[in-house]
Amino acid sequence: MTVESLSVNLPERSYDIKIGPGLLAQSGALIAPFLNQKRVFVLTDETVAALHLDALRDGLQAQGIKMQALALPAGEKTKGWAGLEKAVEWLIEQRVERSDMVVAFGGGVIGDLAGFAAAILRRGVEFIQIPTSLLAQVDSSVGGKTGINSVQGKNLIGAFHQPQLVLADTDVLNTLDPRQFLSGYGEVVKYGLLGDADFFGWLEKHGPLMAAGDQEKRIHAIRGSCEMKAGIVARDEKEHGERALLNLGHTFGHALEAATGYSDRLLHGEAVAIGCALAFELSQRLGLCSQEDPSRVRLHLAAMGMKKDMADIAGDLPDADGLIRLMGQDKKVSNGKIAFILARGIGAAFVEKDVDMDVVRAVLKDGLNGR
Numbered sequence: 226m227t228v229e230s231l232s233v234n235l236p237e238r239s240y241d242i243k244i245g246p247g248l249l250a251q252s253g254a255l256i257a258p259f260l261n262q263k264r265v266f267v268l269t270d271e272t273v274a275a276l277h278l279d280a281l282r283d284g285l286q287a288q289g290i291k292m293q294a295l296a297l298p299a300g301e302k303t304k305g306w307a308g309l310e311k312a313v314e315w316l317i318e319q320r321v322e323r324s325d326m327v328v329a330f331g332g333g334v335i336g337d338l339a340g341f342a343a344a345i346l347r348r349g350v351e352f353i354q355i356p357t358s359l360l361a362q363v364d365s366s367v368g369g370k371t372g373i374n375s376v377q378g379k380n381l382i383g384a385f386h387q388p389q390l391v392l393a394d395t396d397v398l399n400t401l402d403p404r405q406f407l408s409g410y411g412e413v414v415k416y417g418l419l420g421d422a423d424f425f426g427w428l429e430k431h432g433p434l435m436a437a438g439d440q441e442k443r444i445h446a447i448r449g450s451c452e453m454k455a456g457i458v459a460r461d462e463k464e465h466g467e468r469a470l471l472n473l474g475h476t477f478g479h480a481l482e483a484a485t486g487y488s489d490r491l492l493h494g495e496a497v498a499i500g501c502a503l504a505f506e507l508s509q510r511l512g513l514c515s516q517e518d519p520s521r522v523r524l525h526l527a528a529m530g531m532k533k534d535m536a537d538i539a540g541d542l543p544d545a546d547g548l549i550r551l552m553g554q555d556k557k558v559s560n561g562k563i564a565f566i567l568a569r570g571i572g573a574a575f576v577e578k579d580v581d582m583d584v585v586r587a588v589l590k591d592g593l594n595g596r
Contacts, residue, residue: 226440229448233367233455235462238387242367242455244447246440248394249280249355253288256353259389260290261324265353267294268312268339269330270303273357276400281330281355292328293319297335301487304334304373312342316350323347326389332358332405333365333493337383340371344386354388358401359409359443360494362393363416363450368458368471374487378554379479385463393451395443406436407531408494411474411501416450418501418522419473420457422572424449429525436529469576473566474500480551481535484542495532502526502533507588508567511581518571535592545589549582 228245243255256265265285269278274296285292295315297303316327327350329339336354343352356366372383398406410432417425428435428446435442454471461468478493478500485491505519526533535542543551552563559578565585568574 226444229444231448231452231455233387234459235387240388240390242391242393242451244362244393244395244444244451246394246396248392249277249397250284250287252281252284252355252392253286253290255390255392256285256326256328257288257290259351259353260326263289264291264293265326265328266316266319266321267292267328267330268335268342269294269296270299270332270335271296272299273331273335277357277397278330294330297338299334300489301334301374301482301493304338304487305375306373308338309342309373312338313346316342316346321346321350323350325350327352328355329353329366329388330355330357331361332356333361336361336365337371337380338373340369340386340388341373341383344371344384349386351389352386354391356391356393357397359398359406359447360412361409362395362398362447363409364412364454364471366391366393367451367454368468369462378551379482379487381554387462393447395440395447398443399438403436403530404492407529408492410436410529411494411496411498411531413446413450414522414525415471415473415497415501416453418505418568418571419470419566419574420453420572421449422570424453425525425571429528432525432529466576469564470566470574473568473574474498474502474504476500476552476555476563476565477503477548479555480548481538481542483551483554484548485538485540490540491532491538498526498531499533499535499537503535503588503592504566505568506592507565507580507585508569510584510588511567514568514570514573518568521571534595535589536595542593545586545593548589549586 354366369387375381478496
């Protein structure tokens with residue numbers, strides 16, 4: 226099975242995304258051209274380290290590249306000030322120079338945290354993304370958004386810092402538990418819903434095979450997601466316009482993540498999936514899309530065995546007004562107004578900055594009443 230390659234074309238620093246099996250074994254050969262010294266500094270988490278760090282070390286050693294690694298606790302709670310401080314102080318202790326390379330080896334939490342640590346260390350150190358979760362391979366490793374969460378909300382502290390290279394080894398997905406894999410699939414679905422109805426149709430047909438382990442279907446879905454994101458990022462790197470479409474499902478989803486304390490009660494991709502369903506429900510109630518569209522979204526999520534409604538979230542949630550207050554901390558708020566990504570149909574998303582909040586409140590109340 227061949228490795229796929231595509232580029233994120235930016236004016237000053239384009240980079241490649243490699244997708245396919247066996248990339249950890251090839252990591253030394255692929256990373257060596259970017260190094261000034263034959264050494265890298267890896268930030269990972271304890272779960273990924275136990276499963277895959279030896280394979281990465283072997284791949285690097287094949288080219289004589291030395292590796293130092295720090296494994297942080299797995300989970301969203303690491304993506305905060307304490308985790309960032311530990312990572313940065315460790316890199317300083319290792320005497321990382323501006324010409325050195327940091328490697329983010331893990332899921333979205335590690336990718337965001339390590340990228341931000343690289344961005345601020347010595348006013349900017351280069352880094353490479355080796356994403357190990359489906360969510361990171363299709364979304365968070367691409368596009369240069371890095372950062373940490375605040376107690377006030379998700380991803381409120383961060384910087385744009387593009388990687389030098391992204392290596393998405395599809396073999397490592399075989400070690401994900403089914404819930405983590407499906408969490409990442411929430412971001413895959415998002416790409417079809419926001420801008421490619423044909424891709425969503427392909428997912429309806431092939432998504433179950435992908436979840437069952439079909440390698441070719443996984444590569445196709447990852448490439449399709451990355452191609453769409455790369456195109457949007459190339460046109461709008463700093464999110465002044467079109468890139469905001471990538472937040473489909475996130476306004477609702479981030480509020481639900483905050484409401485559940487960024488815990489295992491609700492994984493990020495699960496929140497995005499529920500958020501996409503809510504965004505389509507809101508769009509339908511505003512008369513923007515047909516009644517069939519939100520039903521089709523939920524039907525596909527259900528067919529994949531995913532969370533699709535607030536009723537699928539265990540434990541208590543705030544009331545509708547409490548959730549709206551959490552949305553008010555979203556980084557997309559402008560002039561006090563919450564921006565929503567709405568849709569005129571599947572594959573036809575757009576940004577709306579003036580939404581009737583009474584309709585939003587009604588959607589949330591109905592969702593909460595279904596619990």
